[in-house]
Amino acid sequence: MLKDPVITILGRDPSHRVKILNGNSFQQDVLVTFGEWQYAAWYGNEAPGAEPLYVHVGRRCLTSREWEIVVLDDYEQRTDDPHNTVQLGICHGDGTIHLSYDHHCDQLRYRHSVKGLALKPDEFQWNKDQFTPNLSFLPGLPKDLDALTYLTYPRFVVLDNDMLFSARNGKAGLGSDHLFYYHSDTGNFTSLGIPLVGVQNNPYINRIDYRNGRIHITWVYRGFIWYEGWDDPLDTKHKTHAGPNGAENNYDLCYIYSDDRGLTWKNGDGETIGSLAEGVHPESKGIVGLYIPKNSGLTNQDGQAVDYDGGVHALNRDSLSENGRLRTHLYRSPEGKWSSRYIPHVGEPRYCDRGCMAVSKIGDLFIVIPDGPNGSILTIIKATKKGKYEDYKVVWRKDGFPTEPLLDVEGLEKNGVLSIFSITPKEGGKEGNVVVLDFDVSSE
Secondary structure, three states: OOOOOEEEEEEEOOOOOOOOOOOOOOOOOOEEEEOOEEEEEEEEOOOOOOOOEEEEEEEEEOOOOOOEEEEEEEEEEOOOOOOOOEEEEEOOOOOOEEEEEOOOOEOOOEEEEOOOOOOOHHHOOOOHHHEOOOEOOOOOOOOOOHHHOOEEEEEEEEEOOEEEEEEEEEEOOEEEEEEEEEEOOOOEEEEOOOOEOOOOEEEEEEEEEEEOOEEEEEEEEEEOOOOOOOOOOOOOHHHOOOOOOOHHHEEEEEEEEEOOOOOEEEOOOOOEEEEOOOOEOOOOOOOEEEOOOOOOOOOOOOOEEEOOOOOEEEEEEEEEEOOEEEEEEEEEOOOOOEEEEEOOOOOOOOOOOOOEEEEOOOOOEEEEEEEOOOOOEEEEEEEOOOOOOOOOEEEEEEEOOOOOOEEOHHHHHHHOEEEEEEEOOOEOOEOOEEEEEEEEOOOO
């Protein structure tokens, strides 16, 4: 078993809200190690129960437990919607820190830091003057670009010295994922088109990973169900948590990859099926790794990881077993063979309660899952490379963390520290805290 973690507090969680904004599985990165520093992004408020919320950005030297915190109080977050989270990205080439936040079918909200802030952190004061104001466009692209007008699920992906920005444009069951390339030498973005095109459906990306020159994407589709008023520009029915196009319409686990930084896309058999001119469609050849029908308990935007040998791992759950709705570990071997295994030691998940996963320095897989009837029992499961990722073992488990956990992938790979972003529950009318749990797994 792992020793109990060192826990540091980032700040107060706005748990007076009905919905959780700090800790949702589709936040690709909110806790990132770069160089000798770790960075975090979250929402906080000025006083318990206070509105509005503000984006907070923290940094700490890896040798310290003390966080320096910037409050970006020039933008007010007021929507109580769990989709409207914060995303964090750091470009390794120019040391800029990028943030995108507060979207559920909304105009882009984005800002970035001055160059060099993360490359030479000791040379910069940590304050809001290092960041641009809120922007509704990406530098280098037209300010009225239609692809940035109806966004949800932004994410940043490190690509050597450059970076990708991805987001869905459209609504649940009726949207496509757009991709943009950030050039560290110019500080501008260019468009890489629409790699995943929705046709009477939308792809829900688990995660986008870059490993050994290859970009990997897994996703599930959600079919569109017609409803009255779906084409009304003022329609908000699609923003409700479970419908009218809910998770019962999710189906299939799909996969593509790119070896040329997103210019073209290949299916699992190595055939080129997408390009800048035309993206991957639901009927594109060879994209389905595992066929899973609708109404099978499949969720969306669960965890993903890519190991050092090129194996692709994804989390989900289904109700295809006679034992009910069980969590699954979906695995594509380096040879291209897909398998689905039920994960032991955890109970039947609620609608969400999605997890995350990452690979250690020696190639073992850590799966972090919110378990229990309220989804508050943080559970860490280890599956080793030596055991072909089938030897699931619980290495830590504790109640009191009522959100979907998020991981610092770089910190685990580079430093042998499993850092988990989470929250603590509100007690006696007092709001909980946003916290980071640091587990030393270097000897594991």
